[in-house]
Amino acid sequence: MPSRPIRLRTAPTQAPAAALTGLLLAVAAGGVQAGTAATLRIGGGTLYVPGTIANAEVLAEGGTLAGDGSVLGAVVLGAGGALAPGPLAGAGTISAASLNWQPGAGVRHRLGSGDxxxxxxxxxxxxxxxxxxxxLFAFDDADTLPTAGTTYTLMSFAAQSGFSASDFSYSYSGAAPALNGEFVLTDGALLFHVTSLPVGLQSFTVD
Known part of the structure; x- marks a missing residue:
């Protein structure tokens, strides 16, 4: 049975933390999660956000925060958690006030023919x-395949604390045989430059 988008609300009498462990929950497009300040914990499954989450810190710990909406509070990627920017189909942008990235968490990111x-x-x-x-960044293809020689802006930010480019690693599960590239960290962005996409070799049988 397909999931039905719901609007998340935090009642004034609710405890300071709420946990989500469902298979797929969604903040309705254009909807705003409202109420008192809280921590919204994603302990499993996926919270899909095409709308806005306000007045809450989001902790993805064992679950995934996905979508092309906005989190007006902080996002924390805990152990086993994941961030998956963009809509269900096609590429897009997820926005947040800040991101605290803990080891053992990852970002699922789709690369297309251009940034x-x-x-x-x-x-x-x-x-x-x-x-x-x-x-770890888990790269996959967007609607088109990545292009060699292209530099992609993975994240933009006002500042960063504690990272160097060598801290990041990646995997690739797209249609190309492999993806080769390198991370570049600037004062305001984390970039990934694709150096090459090796071409798969075909084998032929000669009669």
Whole structure:
């Protein structure tokens, strides 16, 4: 049975933390989660946000925060958590006030033929490294395949704390045989430059 988008609300009498463990929940497009300040914990499944979450910190710990909406509070990627910017189909941008990235969490990111055709995470505040370990991008194709020689803006931010370009790693599960590239960290963005997409070799049988 397909999931039905719901509007999340935090009642004034609710405890300071709420947990989500469903398969797929969604903040309705154009809808705003309202109420008192709280921590919204995604402990499993996916919270899809094409609308806006206000007055709440979002903790993705064992679950996924996805969509092309906005989180007006902080986002924390905890162990086993994931961030997946963009709509269900096609590429897009998810926005948040800040991102605290802990080791063992990852970002699922689709790359298209150009930067405008790819996913993006836009932070109005700081990207912060918490702890030490693996900070993985799981790359896949958008509607088109990545292009060699293209530089993609994965994240933009007002500032970053604790990261260097060598902290990041990636995997690729798209249609090309492989993806080769390197991360570049600037004062206001995390970039990924695709250096090459190796071409698969075909085998032929000679009669």
């Amino acid at each position: 405008a055709d790819s996913d993006h995470t836009a932070l109005s505040g700081t990207l912060t490294r918490s702890g030490s370990g693996a900070y």
